[in-house]
Amino acid sequence: MAKELLKGNHAFAEAAVRAGVEAFYGYPITPSTEFLEYMSRRLPELGRAFVQAESEVSAINMVYGAACTGKRVMTASSSPGVSLMMEGISYIAGTEVPAVVVNVMRGGPGLGNIAPSQGDYYQMVKGGGHGDYFPIVLAPASVQEAVDYISLAFDLAEKYRSIVHVIVDGNMGQMMEPAELPPMREIPKEAPEWAVSGAKGRDANILTSIYIEPEDEEVTNLRLLKRWKEIEKNEVIFDEYEIDDAELLVIGFGTAGRVASSAVREAREEGIKAGLLRPITLAPFPQDRLIELTKQVKRILVVEMNSGMMLDDIMKIVQGKVPIEFYGRMGGVTPLPDEILDEIRRVAANQDPGADDPRDEWIVRMDKMLTGEK
C-alpha cells in the first residue's frame, strides 16, 4: 500500500481498526481527542462498538468488560485521563485479560497543559495502578512506527493476556506525516476458551481479580511475575543509529529520541563519535543491550521530555560503569535538535566528568538557562 499523509491520532485509530479492534470506549481529552472522533465515525460504519463514556473511569471499565469477552478492545486518552483509568487498568491486569491503552501524553502534573510531554514515564512504565503487575509499554517515535506498534500491541496483549500501553506525546498525536497503513486483518470468530460468552455446552467461565486468600493472591502475583520474565526475554525492541563505533551514547525514547537522532547526525558531521539508542519497549527495557554498550562507550547522555525518569532506570542498569549526563525539558517543552547537539558537544568536550548525580548537575544548567544567566 502507498504512503499517505496522515494526522497522528487518525493514523493510530485506523491502525487499530485494521488490527481488528472490535470496540473503542473513550472520553475526549486534548491532545488525543481526534482518536475518539475518528473511531466515532469509523467503528459504527464497520458494525463495531463505539461508546463515548461519561468519564475515563467508565471508559476503562467498559474496556475491562469487553476485554473479558476476548474481543479486541482499546481506549485512547491523555495523561490526566489515564490517571483516572488506573483503577480499571489494575483490574484488567489482575484479571489477566488483554487490552490496549494509548496515552498521548501532555504536560503535568495536575491539569498541566496540552503540550507534548513524557512526564508519564513512571506512571506508565512502573505500573501506575495499585498492586503487583507489569504492563508492557511501547514508545514509538513516528506516525509510521505508532501504526506498526499499535498492531503489535494487540498481539502482545493477547499473547500474554496483559495490558499493553502505547505511549506517544502530543507532538505525534497532532502532527501529520506520511505513513503506510497495514491491510485489514480478519477478526477471529471464535472467543478464546477463557472468555465469557455464555456457558453453552461448557462450565461457567468466571473472570475476576479477587483472590481473597492471600496465598492464592501470592500464586497469582508469582504467575504474573513469571509471565513478565518471559516478556523480558522475548519482547524487547529498540532502535539504534550510528552505534557501531560510538563513544558517546545518547539515549532517548519517543519524540526526544527522534530529535536526538538529528542531533547525533549533526554531531557526526562535526566528527563527534556519537550514537543513539532508542528504546521502543520501555517495558521491558533493552537492559541487556545497554549493558553491552557500557563496555563500548565512554559517556552516556540521556535525553527526555521529563525530569529524568528513564534516567533513573538507566543509572540502575549502568551502575556507574560509564559516566552519565542528562538533558531534559519539562512541562510540555520539546527540545530542539540544536539544544541536544550543544549538549552532545558539551559532554564530548568534558574530559573530566564529575561524579555528581547527573540530575543535580542538570538542574544547575537548567536554572542558568531559564534565567538567561551565562
Added chain:
Amino acid sequence: MVATTEVVYQRPESFTDLHTHYCPGCTHGVAHRLIAEVVDEMGLREKTIGVAPVGCSVFAYRYFNMDFVEAAHGRAPAMATGIKRVLPENTVFTYQGDGDLASIGMAEIMHAAARGENITVIFINNAIYGMTGGQMAPTTLPGMKTTSSPLGRDVEMAGYPIRMAEILATLDGAGYVVRRSLHNPANIRKSKKAIRLAFEAQERGLGFSMVELLSSCPTNWKITPQEALEFVAEEMVPVFPLGDYKVSPTLEGLKV
C-alpha cells in the same frame, strides 16, 4: 401401580451447589434465588453473563451457574456496557448494592440508563454498607444509626437518602424501572415478577431495566432477622415507596 412424581420445587439449574456466605436473615439469598429461577424459566442461562459488584455480594459469581465477571466498586454498569456492546445477543445483568450503585457508581448507573443500555440491573437496597461492617449508605434513613453515623444519620450534616428508582425513571433510555421489597412472601412473589419483566425488557431490546429490591441486613442493623423484615416494611417502605416508576408500553399487559 406405578408411582409418578411431580417436581414442584428444586434447585434452579442456574445455581451452583455452593452454600452462600451470607448472614442468617439476609435477603441476598432470596434475591439470588429469584434471579436464578427467572433465568431458568426464560431459558437464558447459556447466554447470560452476570456482573458482580463490590460489597457483600462480591462473590455472587460463585453461586450462579453461568458466565460471570467481577467489577470494580460501582463500575458494574460500565463493565456490562462494555460486554453488551460487543455481545448484543447475550443477556447481561448486574447485581449491585446501594453503596456500589448509588454512591461510588452513581455516574455509571445514571449514564448506562441515559444511554439506554440494553442491560438489566438488580439493585439491592438495604440502607447500609454490609461488607465493610455497617457504615452509612446513600440510602440510609434519616436518624438511622450506623458505624459512621453513630448518633443517627443527621440530615443537616449527611444529607438525605437517594431514591434511585424515581431518579432513573426520569431518563428516556430506561425501559423498565420498579421498586419491590423482599420482606414477606407476597412481596417476594411480586419481586420475582418484576425481575422477570426486567429480563423480558432486555430480551425485547427495550433499553435499560432495573429492579430495586428493599432488603434486610439484620447483622449490621443489629436486630433479629424477624425484626429486620419488620423494619423494611415499617421504616423503609415509607421512605422508598414500592411501585412501577417506568414501564415501557410494550411490557404492559405482558403475562408472566
